[in-house]
Amino acid sequence: DGGITQSPKYLFRKEGQNVTLSCEQNLNHDAMYWYRQDPGQGLRLIYYSQIVNDFQKGDIAEGYSVSREKKESFPLTVTSAQKNPTAFYLCASTGAGTGELFFGEGSRLTVL
């Protein structure tokens, strides 16, 4: 089945450690996105990539890094510079058409 796979679903890390969240899609979409969601709040854009080997910062990119070496993959690294990394992270992609975003199931990161 086509879709977006995020892993891990739950992740616990100690403060000061870098963490990489995986996002893979088999929808043949060009554009991919990372959002952060805090409890009871909306989604905020971290990074997005319109094409392989290119990506742009969103509204809250500080403390995060990404890469886009393959069309199917858009991993997000939460670095130790991110002051409050505990959150729910959602990856999404979009192809041609209305711009509808297709989402993964999310990764819940808890930093202890």
Add this chain to the structure above:
Amino acid sequence: AQKITQTQPGMFVQEKEAVTLDCTYDTSDQSYGLFWYKQPSSGEMIFLIYQGSYDEQNATEGRYSLNFQKARKSANLVISASQLGDSAMYFCAMISPYNNNDMRFGAGTRLTVKP
């Protein structure tokens, strides 16, 4: 800059009744798209309905309809015949080609359907 406003943090509705979730947006772009997503407690985001800024008719998808009032910059979601499974967070969102097509979201409305 684009801004999406959802003024209702929480809403309650009786099962089988209709409910309207409010959404207003602010943009200077002429071409844009408006979306509604549902987020159950499990966390996944489920696409519900889409409205293009040039669409003359309000979008409908089953029990969901979008009350699009372009001059007022509002895109309210109407859910008819509410079901218990409709209890979730609902997010209004917008994209614009002039903003690199990155989707911006409102803060969301938590809908609770009462039996």
